[in-house]
Amino acid sequence: MYKSRRFRLLVCIVATLVALLSPGALPAFSQESNRASVSQKRSGQLGTRHNRAPEPRDSSAEDSKGDTSTAPIVGHELREIALLEEQCLGEVNRLRKAHGLASLDFDEELLEVARAYSRRMAEEKFFSHADPEGRSVRERVNEAGISWRMVGENLAYSNGYINPVAASLRGWMESPPHKRNLLEADFQQTAIGVWISSNGTVYFTEIFMKR
Numbered sequence: 468m469y470k471s472r473r474f475r476l477l478v479c480i481v482a483t484l485v486a487l488l489s490p491g492a493l494p495a496f497s498q499e500s501n502r503a504s505v506s507q508k509r510s511g512q513l514g515t516r517h518n519r520a521p522e523p524r525d526s527s528a529e530d531s532k533g534d535t536s537t538a539p540i541v542g543h544e545l546r547e548i549a550l551l552e553e554q555c556l557g558e559v560n561r562l563r564k565a566h567g568l569a570s571l572d573f574d575e576e577l578l579e580v581a582r583a584y585s586r587r588m589a590e591e592k593f594f595s596h597a598d599p600e601g602r603s604v605r606e607r608v609n610e611a612g613i614s615w616r617m618v619g620e621n622l623a624y625s626n627g628y629i630n631p632v633a634a635s636l637r638g639w640m641e642s643p644p645h646k647r648n649l650l651e652a653d654f655q656q657t658a659i660g661v662w663i664s665s666n667g668t669v670y671f672t673e674i675f676m677k678r
Contacts, residue, residue, distance in 0.1 A: 551632060552582075555632045555659045556659050558633070559571065559649060571654060572657070574656040581659060582661065582672070584607060586662040586670075589665075604619070604674060617654065619648040621649070622671065623638055654675040654676065657675050
């Protein structure tokens with residue numbers, strides 16, 4: 468009788484252990500918690516990028532007379548392009564104010580010229596103040612029918628940076644010719660045109676002008 472009870476007790480203990488060790492008995496929250504942890508690690512890795520200033524680019528400033536070629540816009544990129552342009556203009560004017568200079572006025576006509584040129588560089592894969600036909604910023608502004616007394620241009624491109632605007636501005640400020648255009652007291656109007664290439668490279672064209 469005593470041995471029979473002990474045998475039944477042993478069977479119950481074994482059955483309980485088997486039930487507890489079966490996959491269905493594991494707490495659900497432990498699996499969910501592990502998935503959340505892996506997800507957070509992956510997000511952190513994807514969000515980390517090296518941020519450095521691009522090499523200084525050449526710049527030019529001209530004096531003489533001088534409209535706008537219109538470039539079609541890719542719909543899904545327009546919002547991002549316009550945001551980058553707005554941010555870059557804000558940073559340029561912030562720098563000018565910090566140096567005791569007046570802010571530059573945004574010029575809609577110049578925007579069309581600047582954006583069209585950034586788009587052309589992105590799509591035709593060149594980077595230069597002179598286009599493949601050898602025309603400079605003054606010819607591009609003249610062709611747009613815009614009258615001017617003084618004009619200048621800064622170019623930059625950025626790929627893989629967390630903040631392409633900050634990277635480009637830093638590069639301009641570290642390059643004396645670009646810095647001169649940014650901080651030229653005689654310039655009154657400006658526009659920054661942006662385009663994003665198929666590989667994600669962001670092109671910036673800023674045109675400075677005095678009418």
